[in-house]
Amino acid sequence: MGTRTVAETIREITRAHLEGGGMLLGESISAVGWVNNTVPDAGNIMELPMTDVAGAGIAVGSALAGRRPIFVVRFQDFLILNGSPLIFYAAKLKGLHEKSAPVFVRAIAAEGLGPVHSGVLHSLFMHFPGFKVASPMTPREYEDVWRVYMESDDPFICSEHRASYSNKDELTDEIMAGADITIYAISATRFEAKKAARLLKNDGVRCNVVNIVWLKPFTLTKRITEPLKESRIGLVVDPGHEIAGASESIAYALMIHTGFPVKALGLEDRTKCLCPPLQNRAPDAGRIVEAAKELLAGAGRVFT
Amino acid sequence: MRVPDLAVIENGAAIVPEDIALEIYRRICRTRTFEEGLIKAVKDGFVTSPVYLSSGQESIAAALSVAVPGPVIFAQHRCHGVYLSYGGDPVKLRDELMGLPTGTSGGRAGSNCIQCHENGVVMHGHHGLIGENVPIAVGYALASKKSTLAIFGDGAAEEDYVLSSLGFAATHRLPVLFVCEDNNLSILTAVETRRSWKVSKVAAAFGMEAVDLSDDPWTIFLKAKELVKKTPALMNIHTCRANWHVGIGTDGPVEWDRFLDVRNALKGAGLWDKAQKIEEAERFCMEKVWEQGQLRRLSGK
Numbered sequence: 001m002g003t004r005t006v007a008e009t010i011r012e013i014t015r016a017h018l019e020g021g022g023m024l025l026g027e028s029i030s031a032v033g034w035v036n037n038t039v040p041d042a043g044n045i046m047e048l049p050m051t052d053v054a055g056a057g058i059a060v061g062s063a064l065a066g067r068r069p070i071f072v073v074r075f076q077d078f079l080i081l082n083g084s085p086l087i088f089y090a091a092k093l094k095g096l097h098e099k100s101a102p103v104f105v106r107a108i109a110a111e112g113l114g115p116v117h118s119g120v121l122h123s124l125f126m127h128f129p130g131f132k133v134a135s136p137m138t139p140r141e142y143e144d145v146w147r148v149y150m151e152s153d154d155p156f157i158c159s160e161h162r163a164s165y166s167n168k169d170e171l172t173d174e175i176m177a178g179a180d181i182t183i184y185a186i187s188a189t190r191f192e193a194k195k196a197a198r199l200l201k202n203d204g205v206r207c208n209v210v211n212i213v214w215l216k217p218f219t220l221t222k223r224i225t226e227p228l229k230e231s232r233i234g235l236v237v238d239p240g241h242e243i244a245g246a247s248e249s250i251a252y253a254l255m256i257h258t259g260f261p262v263k264a265l266g267l268e269d270r271t272k273c274l275c276p277p278l279q280n281r282a283p284d285a286g287r288i289v290e291a292a293k294e295l296l297a298g299a300g301r302v303f304t
Numbered sequence: 305m306r307v308p309d310l311a312v313i314e315n316g317a318a319i320v321p322e323d324i325a326l327e328i329y330r331r332i333c334r335t336r337t338f339e340e341g342l343i344k345a346v347k348d349g350f351v352t353s354p355v356y357l358s359s360g361q362e363s364i365a366a367a368l369s370v371a372v373p374g375p376v377i378f379a380q381h382r383c384h385g386v387y388l389s390y391g392g393d394p395v396k397l398r399d400e401l402m403g404l405p406t407g408t409s410g411g412r413a414g415s416n417c418i419q420c421h422e423n424g425v426v427m428h429g430h431h432g433l434i435g436e437n438v439p440i441a442v443g444y445a446l447a448s449k450k451s452t453l454a455i456f457g458d459g460a461a462e463e464d465y466v467l468s469s470l471g472f473a474a475t476h477r478l479p480v481l482f483v484c485e486d487n488n489l490s491i492l493t494a495v496e497t498r499r500s501w502k503v504s505k506v507a508a509a510f511g512m513e514a515v516d517l518s519d520d521p522w523t524i525f526l527k528a529k530e531l532v533k534k535t536p537a538l539m540n541i542h543t544c545r546a547n548w549h550v551g552i553g554t555d556g557p558v559e560w561d562r563f564l565d566v567r568n569a570l571k572g573a574g575l576w577d578k579a580q581k582i583e584e585a586e587r588f589c590m591e592k593v594w595e596q597g598q599l600r601r602l603s604g605k
Contacts, residue, residue, distance in 0.1 A: 023447060
């Protein structure tokens with residue numbers, strides 16, 4: 001276990017950036033908790049009024065001026081409002097004009113907060129050309145994503161999840177000889193995938209767990225593909241909607257590349273409601289186990 | 305009330321220094337004669353992508369460019385006049401409209417997305433979403449503290465993010481001069497059909513100086529020089545688009561013909577001989593830009 005949490009890592013990266021002349025913009029930044037203790041009380045922070053579309057435009061304009069702004073979006077659902085200047089301007093700038101507006105969007109996801117505060121929308125930004133999209137869940141991953149951003153001139157969507165903020169652990173891939181299935185996990189489902197692997201092991205299923213941090217570009221490296229070639233069955237898990245989402249997109253890429261069946265597992269195609277049992281929560285360990293066993297049964301490999 | 309002399313300073317052409325009056329006219333002619341060549345090039349099939357003409361409205365950019373030199377510019381889709389008046393190369397604009405790699409954005413962006421980053425001009429390209437440039441201009445001014453010019457139309461003025469941006473600029477006293485080229489039309493729907501309020505009143509309510517005036521270039525010049533020292537500020541300038549929203553056709557007679565009015569004003573100020581020579585020089589220059597043999601060679605037609 002490391003010494004710093006993800007939240008502390010974000011706060012330290014941000015402090016250094018602000019002290020170096022960078023900017024941070026967002027709504028209600030200094031409100032209770034300073035965005036889950038991820039923002040330092042420092043200079044160069046701009047409190048935006050509750051003007052979501054214009055606020056994103058102001059962040060993009062700041063990026064165009066070379067200030068490398070961090071733009072905090074407290075709930076990823078709000079990206080539907082914030083998205084316009086990001087998608088139509090920042091992401092198109094290089095392709096149209098060979099200029100750049102490198103804004104770092106801290107898109108924060110949560111769970112159990114109802115229909116417009118619990119969404120995971122990184123898939124939407126994978127769809128549009130011009131973005132880099134990553135979902136770091138550990139301190140070192142966050143530092144890596146930030147370093148790549150500072151070396152890049154593209155707008156970044158950093159798909160954070162509150163479930164990671166207290167995490168100090170680095171999540172390594174779990175690869176087993178003779179694995180029956182490979183689980184690819186994204187965002188907060190990575191924590192659940194680890195639990196699912198333990199549960200599956202108890203039932204005699206040998207399970208690889210491969211962590212996916214970079215959603216775009218998503219590169220089919222050997223680290224990604226070799227475990228699937230061994231297990232010959234895969235499952236991609238994402239806390240966003242399954243239909244036309246990251247899980248389906250990556251499952252498709254893996255299937256085309258390897259020729260092996262890979263299923264997607266994400267949210268069901270219904271609205272997330274506030275109260276149980278209608279929350280339509282992200283796949284937990286139980287659902288991952290269930291989906292894995294279904295896949296294996298379909299392939300004629302039955303486990304108790 | 306749309307009238308050609310709204311808040312216009314009488315005998316403006318005679319009040320401003322002669323060299324200023326003639327320089328503004330030169331820039332008006334630059335846009336007008338460029339677009340005369342462009343209209344012919346469209347008819348002849350050398351330009352096939354959509355074009356958004358500045359003709360009829362060119363006095364605004366011409367006067368602004370003389371009154372407010374050197375700002376960081378965020379223009380909107382009807383931006384040929386802004387680009388040319390501020391010193392953009394007409395050959396690069398032509399090439400952009402023809403989709404050539406030598407265009408302002410390598411031929412990728414087209415008429416409504418013109419940028420310029422040379423000859424001391426900083427003009428960021430629009431992408432086609434009306435009013436998108438306004439919050440981006442405000443963000444640029446916030447981050448850089450540089451004098452910034454945000455130009456948009458009466459339709460864009462209705463976008464919620466434009467109004468929010470005015471409020472943000474007012475709150476933080478940002479160095480942005482907002483200019484609304486109010487041609488009264490969203491494609492063909494008039495302002496009075498769309499809203500009951502004036503953007504100048506909204507801007508004033510936010511706490512910035514704001515004026516309504518018509519597109520008399522001498523008045524724009526004098527007022528812009530004054531307002532750029534008091535930013536954020538807004539000018540809502542009534543003007544008349546000569547051509548379609550997009551394309552080279554016309555919608556019928558315009559409410560007023562500012563180009564003709566400017567010529568008459570220069571005659572009244574005793575400057576017509578010099579003005580005529582300026583117009584001839586610009587026309588000669590633009591005829592070379594749009595010379596047929598060259599267009600055939602460039603387009604391969």
